Amino acid sequence: xxxxxxxxxxxxxxxxxxxxxxxxxxxxxxxxxxxxxxxxxxxxxxxxxxxxxxxxxxxxxxxxxxxxxxxxxxxxxxxxxxxxxxxxxxxxxxxxxxxxxxxxxxxxxxxxxxxxxxxxxxxxxxxxxxxxxxxxxxxxxxxxxxxxxxxxxxxxxxxxxxxxxxxxxxxxxxxxxxxxxxxxxxxxxxxxxxxxxxxxxxxxxxxxxxxxxxxxxxxxxxxxxxxxxxxxxxxxxxxxxxxxxxxxxxxxxxxxxxxxxxxxxxxxxxxxxxxxxxxxxxxxxxxxxxxxxxxxxxxxxxxxxxxxxxxxxxxxxxxxxxxxxxxxxxxxxxxxxxxxxxxxxxxxxxxxxxxxxxxxxxxxxxxxxxxxxxxxxxxxxxxxxxxxx
Numbered sequence: 001x002x003x004x005x006x007x008x009x010x011x012x013x014x015x016x017x018x019x020x021x022x023x024x025x026x027x028x029x030x031x032x033x034x035x036x037x038x039x040x041x042x043x044x045x046x047x048x049x050x051x052x053x054x055x056x057x058x059x060x061x062x063x064x065x066x067x068x069x070x071x072x073x074x075x076x077x078x079x080x081x082x083x084x085x086x087x088x089x090x091x092x093x094x095x096x097x098x099x100x101x102x103x104x105x106x107x108x109x110x111x112x113x114x115x116x117x118x119x120x121x122x123x124x125x126x127x128x129x130x131x132x133x134x135x136x137x138x139x140x141x142x143x144x145x146x147x148x149x150x151x152x153x154x155x156x157x158x159x160x161x162x163x164x165x166x167x168x169x170x171x172x173x174x175x176x177x178x179x180x181x182x183x184x185x186x187x188x189x190x191x192x193x194x195x196x197x198x199x200x201x202x203x204x205x206x207x208x209x210x211x212x213x214x215x216x217x218x219x220x221x222x223x224x225x226x227x228x229x230x231x232x233x234x235x236x237x238x239x240x241x242x243x244x245x246x247x248x249x250x251x252x253x254x255x256x257x258x259x260x261x262x263x264x265x266x267x268x269x270x271x272x273x274x275x276x277x278x279x280x281x282x283x284x285x286x287x288x289x290x291x292x293x294x295x296x297x298x299x300x301x302x303x304x305x306x307x308x309x310x311x312x313x314x315x316x317x318x319x320x321x322x323x324x325x326x327x328x329x330x331x332x333x334x335x336x337x338x339x340x341x342x343x344x345x346x347x348x349x350x351x352x353x354x355x356x357x358x359x360x361x362x363x364x365x366x367x368x369x370x371x372x373x374x375x376x377x378x379x380x381x382x383x384x385x386x387x388x389x
Contacts, residue, residue, distance in 0.1 A: 003051040004119045005226040007042045010050040011112050014105075020045055022066035023108040025101045026053050027076070027131060027196045028182065033096035037180060038198055043067075054098060066102055074103035074137030101129065101196075107137035114141050115200075122228055122264060124202045126175035128167040131182075133193040140167035142175040162188045170197040202266045203228055204292070204364060209282045210272035211238035211250075214297070217353035218270060219247050225357070230261060234278050253278070258285040265290050268360050270340060272297035280306040284313070287332060293363050295340025295356060303338035304329055342369060 014021050026039040034055035041051040043063045052059060058079050069075050079098045111127060118125040125143035130136050166185045174180060174197035182196045206222040208215050211233035222229045223246045232251040233239040239252045251259055258281075263269070269286050271294070273279050279296070283306050286294050296303045310332075311325040341355030342362065362369045 003040050003226075004115060006050040007040060008112070008116050008119065010042050010044065010048060011116075014042075014044055015109070020067075021105055021108070022070055023103050023112070024053055024062055024066065025103075026098055027101050027129075028099040029096055030099075031096040033098055035098075037196075038200065053100060058098060062100065062102075070102050070104050074101065074107055076101055076131050076136065101131060101137070103137045107139075111139060111141075114143075118143060118200065119203055122203045122205060122266075124175070124178075124200060124266075126171045126197060126199050128170035128174065128195055128197045130163065130167065130185075131194045131196055133187065133191055135163050135187060135193060138163065138167070140164060140171045142168070142171035162186065167195060170195055173197065174199045202264060205230065205264065205267040206360070207232065207261060207263060207267060207269045208247075208272070209233065209253075209269065209279075210274065210297075211235060211240075211243065212272065212274060214272060214349040214352055216244070217350040218272075218356060219244055221353050221357045223247075225361075232259070232261070232282075233273060234275070235273075253282075256281075258282070263289055263291060266292050268293040268295070268364075270295045270297070270356060276302070276306065280309050283307070283336075284310045287335070293337060293360055294335060295337040295359070297352075298339060300333075300338050303336065304333070307332050337363075 011021070013019075022043040024041045024043065026033075026035050026037050028037055029035075035053055039051070039053050041049055041053045041059060041062070043049045043066045045067065047063075049059065049063050053062065062077075062079070069077060077100050079100060080096075111129075114125065114127075117123075123144055125141060127139055127141055129139040163185070170183060170185070178199050178201070180196070180198045182194060184192050185195045186192055203226070205228040206218075208218055208222075208229065208231045211231055215231060219229050219231060229247045230249040230251065231239060231244045231247045232253050234253040234255065236252055239250055241247070241250050244250050251261070253259070269289075269291055271279050271282050271286070273282065274297075283294075283296065283303075287310065296306075307329045308325055311328040337359060340359060341352060342359045344355045344358060345351070346354070359369075361367070368375060
């Protein structure tokens with residue numbers, strides 16, 4: 001997601017000046033690769049570029065020849081980072097092959113417009129794109145427009161007829177199944193071409209409840225990941241934009257009120273005001289939300305005390321506290337990360353922020369949290385070749 005944070009400002013500048021550009025998109029990776037399908041890089045004619053498509057070994061070469069390769073229209077290019085590879089080799093020893101779709105503004109603009117809208121609105125979307133033949137670069141989009149959760153085509157496809165209909169179907173499938181895939185499709189003339197359906201989840205949001213010193217590095221690290229970040233606190237001298245210039249929004253929490261923050265099921269919340277009363281009130285409001293992650297700073301004993309207070313506030317009779325409240329607390333604890341963060345060591349605000357962000361990333365990607373050495377030990381890296389003829 002960081003790519004769009006970097007890429008969209010440059011795109012807006014180029015679009016306003018009506019300058020030509022090349023958009024490079026990773027559509028498949030064979031073997032080892034730093035970036036996965038969906039990574040993008042924007043290249044301006046004056047040499048400026050934004051976004052990355054590798055660990056640094058491909059960017060300069062792709063940018064150098066991008067306008068030449070796309071002189072006659074969009075094109076799919078194969079790049080190797082293997083030291084032994086003979087076709088377009090870069091000798092970096094990564095051992096991977098990257099397939100890039102290179103296209104000019106003619107076909108890229110429609111895509112970037114919808115990516116920008118999805119990024120700003122923090123909405124998921126899917127894109128289906130033809131990768132070869134006369135329809136290369138043509139695509140269809142699928143996403144959400146209304147508030148009732150229904151999905152639909154977000155606009156007409158940029159290809160008409162059978163190709164457009166099939167693309168729209170692929171985009172819908174990627175959206176509903178929440179996965180990316182490549183598939184051969186049939187054009188009107190009977191030609192079989194390869195299409196790629198890309199699923200793009202909603203941009204995650206982090207809501208930091210607490211504006212103390214430990215919130216500052218947490219906000220900064222989340223912004224470096226390209227997340228939407230909001231800060232909220234009841235202390236007016238701390239909940240300021242001057243203190244959190246990197247946050248998208250800063251809210252002052254009024255006693256007894258919880259603002260409509262438009263939190264989404266893909267969002268994360270961290271509670272760290274260090275005020276037992278304020279944390280309890282915030283936690284009570286968050287328990288009514290459906291979030292990907294709710295974390296509370298501090299020992300688990302403190303969180304259980306807050307939840308016990310909330311359970312009593314529900315009206316459970318004092319004479320039956322032990323049974324009913326404990327049952328409610330355990331139910332809530334199953335939804336909370338308390339104490340939040342992974343066991344990485346360190347006790348500075350930056351150390352703690354890193355442990356929290358790391359756990360959020362683990363939850364977001366449903367990863368193991370183990371070292372890559374452990375994960376990959378004794379297991380050959382999987383190869384996902386692109387089925388090109």
